[in-house]
Amino acid sequence: MINLLFFGRLGDLAKDAPTCIASLESDATPLGIRQMMKADHPELSKALSEPQVLVSVNKMIVKWDQPLFEGDELAFLPPVTGG
Amino acid sequence: MSDLVCVQADDFSLADEYQRLRNINAQVGAVVTFCGLVRDFESSAGEPKSKKLVNYLTLQHYPGMTETLLDDIVMQAKARWDLVAVTVIHRIGNLAPNDQIVFVGVASEHRKAAFDAAQFLMDYLKTKATFWKKLTAEGSEQWLDAKSSDSDAAAKWSEDSHD
Numbered sequence: 001m002i003n004l005l006f007f008g009r010l011g012d013l014a015k016d017a018p019t020c021i022a023s024l025e026s027d028a029t030p031l032g033i034r035q036m037m038k039a040d041h042p043e044l045s046k047a048l049s050e051p052q053v054l055v056s057v058n059k060m061i062v063k064w065d066q067p068l069f070e071g072d073e074l075a076f077l078p079p080v081t082g083g
Numbered sequence: 084m085s086d087l088v089c090v091q092a093d094d095f096s097l098a099d100e101y102q103r104l105r106n107i108n109a110q111v112g113a114v115v116t117f118c119g120l121v122r123d124f125e126s127s128a129g130e131p132k133s134k135k136l137v138n139y140l141t142l143q144h145y146p147g148m149t150e151t152l153l154d155d156i157v158m159q160a161k162a163r164w165d166l167v168a169v170t171v172i173h174r175i176g177n178l179a180p181n182d183q184i185v186f187v188g189v190a191s192e193h194r195k196a197a198f199d200a201a202q203f204l205m206d207y208l209k210t211k212a213t214f215w216k217k218l219t220a221e222g223s224e225q226w227l228d229a230k231s232s233d234s235d236a237a238a239k240w241s242e243d244s245h246d
Contacts (some may be wrong), residue, residue, distance in 0.1 A: 007145060008215035009226035052229070059148035075145060079229035080142075082173060082214025083119055083185050083205060 002068055004033070005075035006044075010053070013044040014076075030055040030074055031064040054080045085168035088162075089155045090144055092176040095186055104190040115197040116188040117205055119171070123180035125227075126216055135220035142175040142184070145213040149173075156207045160189075164196040171204060173214065181212045186244055203240055210237040 002021050006014035017037065025032075038045040047053070054061055054077045057068065061077075068074065085107050099120055104114045124134040126187040136212045157169045172189040180185055216227040 005211070007143060007146070008217075011143075012226070015173070040224075056148065059145070059151060075148075077213060078215065078226070079212065080213055081216045081227045081229050082142075082212045083209035083233075 001070065002028075002072045002074055005073065007075065008078040008081075010044070010047055010076050013047050017041050017044055024068060024070060027070040029065050030057070030062070030068070030076075033068075033074065046075055047078075050078075053077065063073070071078050077081070085231055086157055086184040087168075087170040087172070088150060088157060090149055090153075090171045090175060091172065092145070092174065093184060094174070095172050096141060097183075097186070100186055100188050103169055104170060104188050105153070107190055111167050111190045112192045113194040114188065114190045115194070115201040116186065117201050119185040119205075120185055121178045121180050121184055122184045123153075125220055137162045138222070139179050139180075140178045140184070141217040142173075142176050142218070143215045143217070144173075144177060144190060148214045152212045152239040156211060159207070160200045160204055164191065164200045166191045166196060166200055169200070169204070171208065173208070173212070175214075206233070209233040212241070 002024055004019055004021065021033065034045060034048045054079060055064055055073045056062060057066055057072050097116065101114060103124060105111060105196055116147060121137065121140050123137050125137050126134050153171050155176045159168065167190040170186065173184040174184050187201050189197040208234050218225050218227055
């Protein structure tokens with residue numbers, strides 16, 4: 001199983017989206033998961049596809065084709081606005 | 084460890100944080116502090132002239148990742164300048180106009196390092212640390228967009244030669 005986290009505006013769009021993926025395919029990637037959401041959550045999938053959105057695995061920024069493993073924490077991060 | 088990095092809902096005391104930096108050791112010859120506050124008016128993106136009256140800001144962050152990123156930013160500042168100690172405090176949750184939102188304090192032997200490092204820390208914090216702001220203004224909610232002026236300010240530090 002992997003956990004999914006959506007921050008900022010993505011969190012509002014992900015209210016009905018899954019918070020985890022129970023059975024992970026062996027070639028799963030953040031990109032694959034984003035594409036998987038297209039059917040049931042088109043608005044979220046579109047927002048995730050914006051070029052400024054970053055993705056992290058286990059709290060480290062990674063590329064969208066990073067392989068995912070059992071137990072990973074996958075987070076989708078819109079542009080940050082702290083300070 | 085003389086540095087302090089903290090993400091908290093609670094308010095902080097500028098006087099206490101200044102005293103902590105001042106009293107670290109007698110090498111300290113300069114303390115620069117910066118405090119960011121919530122403004123009562125916010126312009127919406129692309130409409131700089133239409134300002135909305137702010138009810139409050141909601142600060143969200145990614146627990147665990149934010150602290151790691153802030154530690155890393157502090158380490159970068161200490162690698163770049165000769166600093167005695169650094170404090171970064173960032174608040175989360177609901178904050179009203181005039182509330183304190185962020186504190187950066189730098190203690191060093193000489194003032195230039197403290198001034199420059201404080202500016203660097205704020206510029207990096209704005210563009211690198213995993214915080215998101217939701218604005219509630221005149222009853223409606225809106226996630227704030229990142230400002231290109233903030234990215235430009237942070238990018239400037241990677242162009243600059245080591246000083």
